[in-house]
Amino acid sequence: MNIEQRLQCITEQQRAYIQGTVEFVNDEWVFFDEEEEEALLLEEMTEGKIELFRYGQWLHGYLRENGTVDTGIGILPLQTGDRVRFHKRFSYAYQQWLAALPDHTFFQFVQWLNKLGFSLYDCLYCYNGLLFAKYTGVNFIIYDNTELISNVQHYYERGNTYKDHFEITFNNGERFICTQFG
Known part of the structure; x- marks a missing residue:
């Protein structure tokens, strides 16, 4: 089994996500990390995969260049104040x-x-x-x-x-x- 398959077989791990909010500043999406209290460009935080909190649940999707998230069932535009999260990466x-x-x-x-x-x-x-x-x-x-x-x-x-x-x-x-x- 490869590591991705193994991770799918185990229960959700605590502290598995980097979570924060987004804001549109100077024509760029900025991510504000809740834990580290840092601001980073959203595009630097992910290789595309993103989770967006909407409708009371986390929606899995892919960040697109135009500030939208493709969830597979629809394309949602990001809004200032949206909560997003990413899986932490392993070294x-x-x-x-x-x-x-x-x-x-x-x-x-x-x-x-x-x-x-x-x-x-x-x-x-x-x-x-x-x-x-x-x-x-x-x-x-x-x-x-x-x-x-x-x-x-x-x-x-x-x-x-x-x-x-x-x-x-x-x-x-x-x-x-x-x-x-x-």
Whole structure:
């Protein structure tokens, strides 16, 4: 299963979106990020996919150059003050790390991470040794859920057998170990 298929199989992850409002300023659509309190050009926020809050629900669509959103069932013009959101993007190293996990390990890791109060989208940094064709090693992934910061250490072996061992340490000193998924 590829990463897009895997993400469709799991429950909605907390903090998976960048959300804010739009405003038409100087002939350009500007996105105001609610969380970061930053203003950015709307076209820089997305590769086309956008969700627009209308009629009491989030409508999935594609942003068009003329300030409209094509939802597949109609084209809606953006209006100043509209609420929009985008899926957060994973860094290349993190996305490749997630994709390299066997399916059963991926799903169990997500469940474990969620149980500890973190989302896949809380990732701040990922060192992925697998990108360097190492068959044994440790990957480091740092997460921040706004309440705690955690460091996941993923010890792995690749070759004839796949072995995955995870440890997580929180900034409050708590530590958990999962010896083997799968």
